[in-house]
Amino acid sequence: MKYRQLIVLSVMLITGGTCLAQKEQPTITEDFKPSTKNQPGQEYPRVNPQGYARFRIIAPEAKSVVVSLGLGGTRGGTPLSKAEDGSWMGTTAGPLEEGFHYYHLTIDGGVFNDPGTLNFYGSTRWESGIEIPAHDQDFYALKNVPNGKVQQILFPSPSTNTSRRAFVYTPPSYEKDKKKRYPVLYLQHGWGEDETAWSNQGHANLIMDNLIADGKIKPFIIVMTYGMTNDVKMGGLRNFDIKPFQTVLIDELIPYIDANFRTLADQPHRAMAGLSMGGMETKTITLARPDIFSHYGLLSGGTYAPEDIKDKSKVNLI
Amino acid sequence: MKYRQLIVLSVMLITGGTCLAQKEQPTITEDFKPSTKNQPGQEYPRVNPQGYARFRIIAPEAKSVVVSLGLGGTRGGTPLSKAEDGSWMGTTAGPLEEGFHYYHLTIDGGVFNDPGTLNFYGSTRWESGIEIPAHDQDFYALKNVPNGKVQQILFPSPSTNTSRRAFVYTPPSYEKDKKKRYPVLYLQHGWGEDETAWSNQGHANLIMDNLIADGKIKPFIIVMTYGMTNDVKMGGLRNFDIKPFQTVLIDELIPYIDANFRTLADQPHRAMAGLSMGGMETKTITLARPDIFSHYGLLSGGTYAPEDIKDKSKVNLI
Incomplete structure (x- = not known):
């Protein structure tokens, strides 16, 4: 049980990262290939095994084209230069951290x-995405x-006062044995993202499929919903009130999932985890309601101090 | 049974339309509201009840900004003018046809x-979308x-030689009675679109939910998959070879659906319909394989001549 959880958490940490790091690198090898996040048939942006990204934008009459990578753009971004054919081209000054990046x-x-490229919801808007192949992309x-x-x-x-959306991953075996019931992980996205992030950018479903196929994990259900209740304007996190979302999650979503999916509908078989803001939400909600969740995971979302957990007999510390 | 099918077909025709028509209209009423397809919190583009659309784009240093509506752009599109605040603004020359438009x-x-705005896959790429409120938007x-x-x-x-994606609509009752089996409609998108179109742009799921809630339709399953097998370059439709997709649909997708969902897995309970290219595919495949489908629907995708159908006892003509 512990092994399974550690693997899932490691997986999430690896694939959920959106950080950016640049190092000096002397020579750029010219083995660029289209990013896996490109729209069908698009040759640019391209990435090479060192982690450089190269962009090409057609805008012949433009005055300037700059690529901003990261949540708020990074040190001025990558300015593109006008090529002879009227397109704009440029390569990042250094290699990027492996994994997924918004830009x-x-x-x-x-x-x-x-x-x-395809668009992905991050930074409170649908942004372009690029994937720097990871050493463990398999x-x-x-x-x-x-x-x-x-x-x-x-x-x-x-x-x-509305219907809210969630995405639910069910493992391959779900339709085979119609009597089997499964544990559930409630998995929350980071700030500026939404309920699409964990399966779109995070490949949570493919990771699960592969881990299950390899026999490294027992199948469970994952539920991913939008972690904020003020749908339009996302206010500062400092003033974020968890209560309305806690109500949605615990009083509305969980009963719906337990009524509509073959879950093991009890505290020992219910987990919550989240990335960044989703980790913050996980910490607050799991500590407030230890009767609901037995397994907690914080991914770049703070830590649990031993004194945070009131009754250690109720939860699994890993 | 016939009534149900007519309703579904009408629904699909109404909501699947992507045509554009412009009429002279003397006065534009200033009751614009954000399009329902906007990204969270975005005020533009806006639409008014007459069907005009108004755009605002921030690009202070740009030389020209033109909005192209329709598959290939329409008579030069709507040129925007630079406003005093440096943004670009403009309103369509005439009202647009109600419903969804790519641009x-x-x-x-x-x-x-x-x-x-949000992006929608059409024109073989993810494009912006705008919704002109329809008189029957309810x-x-x-x-x-x-x-x-x-x-x-x-x-x-x-x-x-891959895993292919499909979207499957299951009606609200699907999880309640675990023994009930349902008829299935295989529903295909138009050219340049993909398997996301019928639920994203077409709201097939919401239409079904509402029709079922109103008692106007009996619940059934809808399966939507990508209707081409040359994933990257979509060649001319004249040279389109239906065989590879027919193999995917009939030999791979249908057996998978019947194995993984509670379907009524026989010809009398299996339908196929499609919009435009999807209609063309429907016509070819249903006529070639009357043993598989009993109900056919062509939505702007040609017509069936009586002599097309070899054995009329096998199909339901409506």
Whole structure:
């Protein structure tokens, strides 16, 4: 049980990272390939095994095109230069950290997405995404193994007076044995992201499929929902009130999941984890409601001090 | 049975339309509101009840910003003018047809998406989308009724040597009575779109939820997959070979669905329909394999001549 959880947490830490680091690197090898996050058929942006990214944008009459990587743009970003054919091209000054990165373009003073890539919800907007191949990318690759499903559900939320969306991963075996019930992990996204992040950017479903196929993990259900209740304007985190979301999660989503999926609907089989803001939410909610969750995971979202946990007999410390 | 099918087909025709029509209209009423397809918190683009759309793009140093609506852009599109605050603004020359439209921006000679809106896969790329409120928008609104699920599945496809994606709508009752089995509609997207179109742009799930809640339709499952097998370059439709997709659909997807969902897995309970190219595919495949499908629907995708159907006893003509 502990081994399984450690693996899942490690996986999440590795794939959920969105940090950026640049090092001096003398020679750029010219073995660039299209990023796996590109739109169908798009050749740019391209990445090389060293972690450099190269961009090409068509905007022949533009005055300036800059690529900003990271949540707020990084030290001025990567300015592109106008090539002879009228396109704009440029390569990052250094290699990027492996894994997924959000970015956008600044063109003539306006912020736009790169038409070469897919969009991912981060920074409270749909942004361009690029994937720097990770040394363990095999871990989250789409492989020829039994694949589970990611389901979009709309669950009634009287407290927010609407229907709210969640995504639910069910393991490949879910449809085979119709009597089997599964533990559930409630998995929260980071600030500025939404309920699409863990399966889109995070490949949570593929990671699970691969771990299950390798026999490294026992199958469980993952539920991912939007972690804020003020849908439009996301205020400062300092004034963030967890209560409305806690109500949505505990009084509305969990009963819906337990009624509509074959869950093991008790505290010993219910976990919560989250990245960054989602980790903060996990800490607050799990400590407030130890009767609901037995397994907690904070991914870049703070730590539990031993004195935080009132009744250690109720939870599993790993 | 016939009534149900007519309703579904009408629904699909209404919501699947992407045509554009402009009429002379003397006065523009100033009751613009943000499009329902906008990103969270974005005020532009805006639409008014007459069907005009108004755009605002921030790109202070740009030389020109043009909004192109429709698949290939429409008569030069809507040029925006630079406002005093440095933003670019403009309103369509006439009202647009109600419903969903793809569009993009041309900024200084480059094609970009509007950062104000969500993206939708059409025109073989993720494009901006705008919704002109329809007179019957209540039909596809998210309402306080029991909601079904949209599931992403990855099914093995030996013929294309990969796992392929499909989305499966299951009605709200699917999880309640674990023994009930359902008819299935295989529903195909139009050219340049993909398997996301019917639930994203088309609201197929919400339409079904509302029709079921109103008692106008009996619940069934809808399966939506990508209708082409050349994933990257979509060639001319004239040279389109239906065989590889027919293999994916009939030999791979249908057996997977019947094995993994509680379907009524026989010809009398299996339907196929599609929009535009999807209609063309439906016509070809249903006529080639009358043993598989009993109900056919062509939505702007051609017509069936009576002589097309070899054995009329096998199918339901409506």
